[in-house]
Amino acid sequence: MTWVGASVPRKEDQRMLLGRGRFTGDINRGAALHAAFARSPHAAASLGPIDLSQALAAPGVVAACTAADLGDPALLAVLERPEFVPTRLPLLAIGQVRHVGEPVAVVVAGDPYTAEDAAELVAVDYTAQPAVASLDGARAPGARPVHDGPAGNCLVDLTMFDDDRLPGIFATAPVLVGGRLRSGRLAALPLEGRACLAEWDERDGQLVMHVSTQVPHQVRSGVAQALSLAERQIRVIAPDVGGGFGLKCVVGREELVVAAMALRLRRPVRWVEDRQENLTASFHGHEQCYDVRAAFDADGRILGLAADIDCDVGAYSAFPFTCGVEPLMAATELPGIYKVPAYRARGRAIASNKAPTAPYRGVSRPQLVLVMERLMEKAARQLGLDPLTVRRRNMISPGEFPYTGVNGITYDEGSYAESLDRAEKQVAEAGWAAERDRLRGQGLRAGIGYSCFSERTAYGTPVMSLRRMRMTPGYDTASVRMDPSGEVIVTTGTCGHGQGHETTFAQIVADRLGIDPGQVRLREGDTDLASYGWGTWGSRSIVIGGSAASRAAEQVAAQLRAVAAHLLEASAADIELAAGTARVRGDASAALPISELARIVHFQTHRVPEPLRYGLEARSSFDPPGTFSNGCHAAMVSIDVGTCEIRLRRYLVVEDCGVVINPMIVDGQVRGGVAQGVAAALLEQVRYDAQGQPGSATLMDYLAPTAAELCPIEITHLETPSAHSETGAKGMGEGGTIGAPAAVLNAVNDALAGTGTSFDHIPVLPSDIHAALTGAARGEGGTA
């Protein structure tokens, strides 16, 4: 029996359910000061003098600063490529503001009410400028530059895999499909916004920061860079973190300003973001536009694919990923699970006067899956073929793995065909088609849609280095140390924030050591405890951190076997560790509790030979090339023709993330991901008007899904073990979000069959449905 594979109850639950979680805002510092920010009300403006005198005069205010007061600190995220234009990110604006909500000054007071009141007293002399508020506006000839320098507001322009056969292919192919496909701007919307508590520790000569982050080490590096400190002078601790979804895998300006103020005042300073700041002034993602052409032969096999991909990245490059993360991923990974023989893609990052972007869950994969799945549907329609047949003819098939695509990516073993087969079978067995027909009989429109996809997970430096980031992420390091009572502390550079790492890492380590997961404690999210690591994002933690922990635990297990072999006068090769006991295989009487081995190594270390003395501990790193999870989603929707409301009726997921460490936790990740993907397809959109004013600054306007907009999500697991992790696990944090938009959009289009309209954008809103049902939207779906 192994702990891996079992739905072990989560260690995290008890404290959360008791109300004893410790989030950054919950940490009690009686004397803490509170920061509030004066923010730009303009999308674009030049910045004249800033008058802090009224704010400083307000009772209870301790300090107020502008960029000039702080020495104009900034962050710079860099791709070392000629096609990249770096944009300096000032912690507080100086000379120019580039989006509504950009911080201009900070006010620190004894309580948050006073600080917020005083921030409104900061007087700023703005001269408003015309805003660049849309992708079309930013790309237009003569568009006002958001930053001095780049033409057309283009910060990254990369043409990849250009194939000179493509013009010929497009000229002669029997079927051409394509069009313009777009996805709306999204907010990651963790329920806990960003938060930071910074205090100077005189004894350790250290700035100690509690930050609601996914990447404590990168926050430390960011503080070091912006404030010219050595990294050892900063300790970043992520306490309990209330969700992240990518918004917290970049470093925020406000956290660094708070650090600067704590340094300056030598007093604890806290800032807790409110929801309006979170929706308007943190980070967005996913606003993308694809102009795509694809050629198919008469059997529905794809012959060539060309795409021009533009991402509206907002006003700045976020640290450390840069604004290249969306266009580079999109241009590299667009072909996905399909065998595309000829490919060209141009990916661009376009600046605008909007909040900057971070790698929100899925990054560009929800969009590129949407594009490929729409192309398959369009080709099938033109050819009069079953869309699932067209997918099967094009997908990488059993026997073809590992498959190296036209994009240079090698896809490790997956269950692409099997997952589609299983989904189709389950849809049939559960009677979805009959249910759809029944709904149609009731006067509703109803449709079923599929999406097939894989997702590259656990990008290590072998892959990340191709992006040429100045700070190239990817590896992680774990230490495993057994104490004299036989219990274990594991440290890693990962940083869970809801994924249940404390439980799953304990399962992995417990198996290696033959002990109970209850005896294993994971300590992550603390830069003083763990070796430099890259946090939790990109579906990386269980593959990279988990493999590093597994390797380190295996070294400690070898130490335990050697100690037991010495004490039991046996060969180490004959010792097995299980159920808390080291025993000699085949000899029931020769056994010692593992806790006794730990006691002897520490308290009577003279009883073991020299190489086994002085402790039981090991350290190991892991740095994989990445490994592909895959899945197939199916969705059924209905549309009320009177109200144009779209309702999700049924949802199923067949997913393969290799060896499942904890099925309960995997299912939870899938369901939460699907909820976000469904919302991206039907509800959520960050809106700006033509002046760059945000129109979605509250949760009344930004529609996160409630339980009423979702339905139960059925999940089936397939297990194709990964060769690129110690446990056989693949990453799986993003698949739900990646697969859902395409399945839902295809279902909506199926429901609209016969109207002459199909949609190629998300979110599809009731207003779109109204246009479709009244004929006003005819032709939107591009070719076919």
Added chain:
Amino acid sequence: MKDIHLIRLRVNGREHELAVEARRTLADMLRDDLGYTGTHLGCEHGICGACTVLVDGAPARSCLMFGVQADGAEISTVEGLADGEQLSDLQQSFSDRHGLQCGFCTPGFLMLAEGYLAEDRPGAAGAEPAEAEIRELVAANLCRCTGYQGIVEAVLATARSRRQRAAGAQEPR
């Protein structure tokens, strides 16, 4: 000039007397003045429900109430649900059915559900609440991690077991 009021209230059965500024929200008062940090703030405009507490037994958004409005009230927060370290049936059900991930919204859902369960009166003894009824209840609050399925299942299971217990207790002996 600060407008300070002296108020008294009970939180989880414990008496508190404090001076509070008129504009201070109940949520901030509970968290920062009285130390009940289990109650979380997710939006501060009444949508997400993370700050839900029971005020005289009924769920309320503590971000939309002023502390002074709780003068004389009986407040229940997440800290009062368990018996020491022993989770309540509702809390245990959330863990069993994976009704929480990051845990930030969880106190609000627990108090929302507890308010519902406390006044849940089965029409017929042992009758089961419908999934749709619980889903509608759960739709009062936002969770960004779970997709709500575990939350709906946890509340449903607790409602069923409490109704069964109530029905059992009513049977003639």
